[in-house]
Amino acid sequence: GAVVSQHPSRVICKSGTSVKIECRSLDFQATTMFWYRQFPKQSLMLMATSNEGSKATYEQGVEKDKFLINHASLTLSTLTVTSAHPEDSSFYICSAPRVAKNIQYFGAGTRLSVL
Amino acid sequence: KQEVTQIPAALSVPEGENLVLNCSFTDSAIYNLQWFRQDPGKGLTSLLLIQSSQREQTSGRLNASLDKSSGRSTLYIAASQPGDSATYLCAAYNQGGKLIFGQGTELSVKP
Numbered sequence: 001g002a003v004v005s006q007h008p009s010r011v012i013c014k015s016g017t018s019v020k021i022e023c024r025s026l027d028f029q030a031t032t033m034f035w036y037r038q039f040p041k042q043s044l045m046l047m048a049t050s051n052e053g054s055k056a057t058y059e060q061g062v063e064k065d066k067f068l069i070n071h072a073s074l075t076l077s078t079l080t081v082t083s084a085h086p087e088d089s090s091f092y093i094c095s096a097p098r099v100a101k102n103i104q105y106f107g108a109g110t111r112l113s114v115l
Numbered sequence: 116k117q118e119v120t121q122i123p124a125a126l127s128v129p130e131g132e133n134l135v136l137n138c139s140f141t142d143s144a145i146y147n148l149q150w151f152r153q154d155p156g157k158g159l160t161s162l163l164l165i166q167s168s169q170r171e172q173t174s175g176r177l178n179a180s181l182d183k184s185s186g187r188s189t190l191y192i193a194a195s196q197p198g199d200s201a202t203y204l205c206a207a208y209n210q211g212g213k214l215i216f217g218q219g220t221e222l223s224v225k226p
Contacts, residue, residue: 006158032212034212034213034214036216042218043204043216043217043218043219044159044204044206044214044216045216046213046214046215049211049213091156093158093159095214097212103147103149103161103164104149104208104212104214105161106151106158106159106161107158108157108158109157109158109159111156
């Protein structure tokens with residue numbers, strides 16, 4: 001079964017609204033989680049690294065005020081797309097590394113459509 | 116800066132063929148390399164993980180190899196089936212656990 005749960009799987013919202021996406025590690029603790037974005041027919045691009053208890057680290061070109069990340073606990077990270085616009089429409093995927101197994105597990109993804 | 120490239124971008128084969136998907140990376144100091152499958156509109160399914168000390172991993176009809184010195188990995192699929200149709204992504208782990216993805220190979224297996 002899934003070891004990383006991502007919710008919601010699909011969001012349709014109006015331009016200007018904010019959308020929150022949750023990523024949970026189900027049976028292990030993750031001090032770090034990763035957020036990726038995937039545009040149609042393109043690969044996954046790392047957006048930011050979510051760190052429990054401290055600020056997220058954003059990749060170059062990713063607006064931290066646009067994409068708010070909160071790693072509230074050892075099993076939960078949230079990504080909030082603030083004031084979403086149509087160009088933010090994309091597939092967002094989170095992952096959590098399981099250090100003991102030296103592997104990353106991915107959520108099922110969230111498809112965001114901004115009208 | 117690590118860059119991962121996959122060739123070909125798309126591949127169409129008849130059912131039953133054996134095939135090879137290629138992945139190359141620019142920085143040989145990778146931690147691990149992982150192959151994923153992605154069906155249209157879906158998330159990622161991990162296929163094989165090759166640790167930096169390993170040269171290959173096998174799972175069923177899949178075999179992945181890793182050659183760090185040449186910066187290459189291959190995914191071999193034996194006796195392909197229509198159900199294998201999907202996009203295959205390779206990703207290199209850097210220190211810190213960051214995954215750098217290739218662009219993917221879109222595979223179509225025709226019945």
